[in-house]
Amino acid sequence: MVFELLQQQVSRDTEAPLHCREITLSFSPDCRQVVLSRYSEHYGPALVRWIERSHTVSVSELFRWLVANGETAVRCHEEPARHAV
Incomplete structure (x- = not known):
């Protein structure tokens, strides 16, 4: 299983x-x-x-929530078409 350690703290x-x-x-x-x-x-x-607590969400539900609630950014690019010689 692949995991990412987000925070580790000792106090x-x-x-x-x-x-x-x-x-x-x-x-x-x-x-x-x-x-x-x-x-x-x-x-x-x-x-x-x-104590260990785990919170689980399906990937598809996470993506649905992200599209519905996340901040939208739109990027566009145009360049003239090149004509063959």
């Missing part, structure tokens, strides 16, 4: 536990869906906790 305050976060974007195995996953880990003196 720690002096009094807070270690917090690791990762956001990835991937395709489902059949490439019909796009999956946005958010993974988070918390490391503390008493426990380790992790």
Whole structure:
């Protein structure tokens, strides 16, 4: 499976536990869906906790939404036709 790591963050305050976060974007195995996953880990003196959330949308629905709601840009180009000699 191909995925793109969108964000990876590790933070720690002096009094807070270690917090690791990762956001990835991937395709489902059949490439019909796009999956946005958010993974988070918390490391503390008493426990380790992790959670993963995934949001899935079909590629065709994503394109329909993009055409209906996305910003439209139109580019045109013209040049005179060349005549054979």
